[in-house]
Amino acid sequence: MKALVAAVLAASALSTGAAAAAPRPSCAVPDYLLFSDSPLKRVFGAVTKDRRLSIAVVGTGSSALAGPDGPRSAYPARLEAALNQRLSGIEIKVVTLVRSRLTGDDLAKGMDKLLVDERPDLVIWQTGTIDAMRRIEPESFRTALEEGVDRLHKGGADVILMNMQYSPRTESMIALGPYADMMRVVAHERSVPLFDRFGIMHHWSDVGAFDLYAAGKDNVLAQRVHDCIGRAIALLIIDAGRLQAFELKAVR
Amino acid sequence: MHSPVVTTTGRDLRLDLFRGLALWLIFLDHIPSNVVSWVTIRNYGFSDATEIFIFISGYTAAFVYGREMREKSFVVASARILRRVWQIYVAHVFLFAIYLAEISYVATSFENPLYAEEMNVLDFFKQPDQTIVQALMLKFKPVNMDVLPLYIVLLLFFPPTLRLLQRSPTLALGGSVLLYVLAWQFGWNLPAYPEGVWYFNPFAWQLLFVFGAWCALGGAARLGAVLRSPITLAVAAAYLLFALTIALSWYLPQYITFVPSWLEDLIYPIDKTNLDVLRFAHFLALAAVTVRFVPRDAPLLKSWLAYPAILSGQHSLEIFCLGVFLAFAGHFAMVEISGAVWMQVLLSILGILLMIGTAALITWYKRLEGRSSPARAKPSDADLAGGEA
Numbered sequence: 180m181k182a183l184v185a186a187v188l189a190a191s192a193l194s195t196g197a198a199a200a201a202p203r204p205s206c207a208v209p210d211y212l213l214f215s216d217s218p219l220k221r222v223f224g225a226v227t228k229d230r231r232l233s234i235a236v237v238g239t240g241s242s243a244l245a246g247p248d249g250p251r252s253a254y255p256a257r258l259e260a261a262l263n264q265r266l267s268g269i270e271i272k273v274v275t276l277v278r279s280r281l282t283g284d285d286l287a288k289g290m291d292k293l294l295v296d297e298r299p300d301l302v303i304w305q306t307g308t309i310d311a312m313r314r315i316e317p318e319s320f321r322t323a324l325e326e327g328v329d330r331l332h333k334g335g336a337d338v339i340l341m342n343m344q345y346s347p348r349t350e351s352m353i354a355l356g357p358y359a360d361m362m363r364v365v366a367h368e369r370s371v372p373l374f375d376r377f378g379i380m381h382h383w384s385d386v387g388a389f390d391l392y393a394a395g396k397d398n399v400l401a402q403r404v405h406d407c408i409g410r411a412i413a414l415l416i417i418d419a420g421r422l423q424a425f426e427l428k429a430v431r
Numbered sequence: 432m433h434s435p436v437v438t439t440t441g442r443d444l445r446l447d448l449f450r451g452l453a454l455w456l457i458f459l460d461h462i463p464s465n466v467v468s469w470v471t472i473r474n475y476g477f478s479d480a481t482e483i484f485i486f487i488s489g490y491t492a493a494f495v496y497g498r499e500m501r502e503k504s505f506v507v508a509s510a511r512i513l514r515r516v517w518q519i520y521v522a523h524v525f526l527f528a529i530y531l532a533e534i535s536y537v538a539t540s541f542e543n544p545l546y547a548e549e550m551n552v553l554d555f556f557k558q559p560d561q562t563i564v565q566a567l568m569l570k571f572k573p574v575n576m577d578v579l580p581l582y583i584v585l586l587l588f589f590p591p592t593l594r595l596l597q598r599s600p601t602l603a604l605g606g607s608v609l610l611y612v613l614a615w616q617f618g619w620n621l622p623a624y625p626e627g628v629w630y631f632n633p634f635a636w637q638l639l640f641v642f643g644a645w646c647a648l649g650g651a652a653r654l655g656a657v658l659r660s661p662i663t664l665a666v667a668a669a670y671l672l673f674a675l676t677i678a679l680s681w682y683l684p685q686y687i688t689f690v691p692s693w694l695e696d697l698i699y700p701i702d703k704t705n706l707d708v709l710r711f712a713h714f715l716a717l718a719a720v721t722v723r724f725v726p727r728d729a730p731l732l733k734s735w736l737a738y739p740a741i742l743s744g745q746h747s748l749e750i751f752c753l754g755v756f757l758a759f760a761g762h763f764a765m766v767e768i769s770g771a772v773w774m775q776v777l778l779s780i781l782g783i784l785l786m787i788g789t790a791a792l793i794t795w796y797k798r799l800e801g802r803s804s805p806a807r808a809k810p811s812d813a814d815l816a817g818g819e820a
Contacts (some may be wrong), residue, residue, distance in 0.1 A: 240548030350463035
């Protein structure tokens with residue numbers, strides 16, 4: 180899978196960033212950061228039986244981008260594009276329920292309504308940042324995560340938990356550690372894949388794929404990061420949903 | 432190298448050495464995304480430098496104020512402890528002022544659309560009336576500024592604890608364990624602002640502090656036979672190895688499947704806020720192995736190699752505060768100049784050199800003061816030995 184990830188992301192980086200003078204390292208994600216033991220059974224069922232996949236992204240501000248082309252360039256839309264590109268003959272639909280400033284507990288409470296309204300096969304639940312900023316007790320955060328995941332499972336949806344962004348400028352102001360740990364714990368105990376956005380973005384920063392220290396208004400950077408996140412989630416869904424058989428040979 | 436400390440006191444230099452090392456490690460861990468923090472012990476087991484720091488602080492506090500309480504009176508010793516509490520409080524507020532300065536600067540220049548959500552953290556500073564008052568009440572504590580408030584609370588309640596430790600050490604230690612258990616049982620902790628609880632729960636962390644004090648007041652001698660036993664060493668070493676294996680699975684998640692699922696259910700989450708039993712046990716194991724291989728008269732303690740760390744450990748409050756400041760400054764330099772690996776290494780080394788240099792300067796000042804007023808020599812000596820608690 181590693182070679183596959185590297186090849187796909189390198190190819191996409193070439194097509195989007197060929198104009199850049201100095202070649203930046205691609206936003207490939209090493210295997211150990213896109214790893215899940217927990218299969219997405221519902222996703223597999225929906226794709227094999229119904230040839231369609233309905234995904235809901237539930238999250239806060241970091242799941243969206245501002246501006247007129249924000250919705251098109253934020254990672255949920257990029258995920259939809261990446262899945263459409265990779266999976267042949269499957270109808271992919273990604274809806275977003277992004278509400279700024281909601282804690283994990285707030286989001287967990289909305290899960291029942293989400294299940295009725297959208298009937299998703301898979302919910303990507305991005306959370307943690309607001310809880311860390313507001314310093315919600317990590318144990319309460321954990322309980323909220325467990326309740327939310329249980330509700331989604333009971334409603335028949337698969338879940339992927341997504342943790343915080345790596346944000347070097349605010350690192351000395353927001354202590355993400357305990358909340359990231361709790362997300363790892365809940366992902367493990369409830370057997371759901373964790374999309375380690377923090378670890379992945381940190382890796383991109385380390386290898387020089389992106390300059391995440393940048394302070395200025397750089398929409399291009401934000402859009403490229405979201406594009407890469409969308410692609411990486413697509414790979415995780417294909418891997419954990421065991422959807423390799425549906426992948427287009429050409430993309431491979 | 433000539434060390435003035437060795438000649439003036441007969442105290443256990445291991446305390447200074449390991450507290451100095453702990454201060455360096457805390458500094459390295461406090462610089463976010465610092466590649467050098469790979470060397471710190473938190474990556475190789477359950478506990479980290481905070482445990483070492485709190486234990487040794489309890490030990491030295493009992494050592495110094497205990498003598499005072501015995502030789503003078505409860506009131507005198509308490510008065511000195513409370514003066515120390517005040518000093519630490521002032522140091523904390525000073526650090527908070529520096530933190531505010533950094534944040535305000537960052538807030539004016541940061542507008543990366545990728546991090547629109549994270550920037551909301553700066554909202555706190557739109558209500559300085561709340562934030563600053565809550566900080567003065569030790570309820571609002573910025574990241575990495577949780578240790579001193581814990582320390583303040585621990586020392587504040589130290590006079591009666593110390594008295595009880597002297598009268599009936601077993602009862603005192605038993606009470607401490609009981610408080611720890613009750614805190615876990617009933618979820619006791621102090622409230623924080625804007626929400627939540629203290630990052631270091633004083634009801635739980637007091638166990639380490641009181642245990643350190645208990646060791647200083649004869650407990651260590653009582654444990655002597657246990658510490659010398661080869662069984663203890665074997666158990667401690669086995670536990671450290673176990674913790675190392677688990678810790679490696681955090682950083683090499685491909686291999687996490689090698690950790691059985693029932694074991695993961697049993698040990699996670701390893702709760703730092705409430706001083707998880709696994710953390711406490713890990714510290715005990717580390718301590719047991721350390722006292723075995725670094726005896727009180729180890730030649731290492733008098734060598735030039737250990738001297739910088741010993742020096743740092745002898746001025747723990749100043750060096751701790753300096754470390755917090757340097758970690759802020761280091762992060763600032765990473766953000767404004769470069770966050771590259773070479774920069775992280777450079778800042779880490781520079782920071783530790785500054786900590787050593789400052790400790791040397793403080794020692795020099797203290798000797799100067801000691802010489803000019805001989806009458807004050809004794810208390811400042813006690814200060815060296817653990818007024819720096």
